[in-house]
Amino acid sequence: MSVEALLGGFDPIVAIMLLGASFVGSFITVALGIGGGSLLLAIMASFLPPAALIPVHGVIQLGSNLSRAAVLFRKTHWPPVAAFAVGSAIGAGVGGSVVVNLPPGIVLIGIGVFVIWSVLARPPAWLSRFPLLTGLISSFLTMFFGATGVFVANFSKSLRLSREPHVATHAVLMTLQHGLKIVVFGMLGFAYGPWVGFIAAMIAAGFLGTLAGRSVLIRMSDHGFKRALDVVLVLISLRLIWQGIGAL
Structure with a gap:
């Protein structure tokens, strides 16, 4: 595979910046539980064609x-996974086949407000009782807005897991969701071929970030982890609200 393919046709400086963003994004997600996918999406949006942004980001996030999920596999909390997978399949299928007229700004503001409320109050009880519904809603939204890890993180948070099971379970749920999204985009005709080299390089950089982030995760106390997670969730939610206001 040529160097040009690995760089995705980008200027070398831009490509290095994107690879660095993939490393940092994975590091943040492992160390804090959430946030890296949204960060990576925001940076990629500045350089990738709009039509390729969501599907390519989806493969990298997968x-x-x-x-x-592989690194923390033994820590996974499995009971909600099957129902979440069923909901995700329904949500991704509906999202890929229906033309959505809801203004993106309204969706972004709604998610942001919901997440902040979940952080400041107790996570809604229904989140832990209805993984199928959580999977359906988040997978539907990810077809249009890409990074719904914040939404899924609130479901994981409602399970009241310690830091490593939280990160492991969230990783498994997001793997399912991104995998389904990739399949649906492929069925809709998106050509992944030209992006294979770039995607492989981004995934490799992300894996290094995962290993580095895990070394931080296992040294962090549960209290410190949850406080850091809340701060990251609020900051990302404020950014979503700001984006939503701008879109409107």
Whole structure:
């Protein structure tokens, strides 16, 4: 595979910046539990064609979450996974086949407000009782807005897991969701071929970030982890609200 393919046709400086963003994104997600996918999406949006942004980001996130799930596999909390997978399949299928007229700004503001409320109050009880519904809603939204890890993180948070099971379970759920999204985009005709080299390089950089982030995760106390997670969730949610206001 040529160097040009690995760089995705980007200027070398831009490509290095994107690879660095993949590393940092995975590091943040492992160390803090959430945030890296949204960060990576925001940076990629500045350089990738709009039509390629969501599907390419989805494959990279699949690789990142799959590596994270593999590294922490034994810590996964399995009971909600099957129902979440069923909901995700329904949500991704509906999202890929229906033209959505809801203004993106309204969706972004709604998610941001919901997440902040979940951080400041107790996570809604229904989140832990209805993994199928959580999977359906988040997978539907990810077809249009890409990074719904914040939404899924609130479901994981409602399970009241310690830091490593939280990160492991979230990684498994997001692996399922991104995998389904990739399949649906492929069925809709998106050509992944030209992006294979770039995607592989981004996934490799993300895997290194996963290994580095895990070394931080295992040294962090549960209290410190949850406080850091809340701060990251609020900051990302404020960014979503700001983006939503701008879109409107």
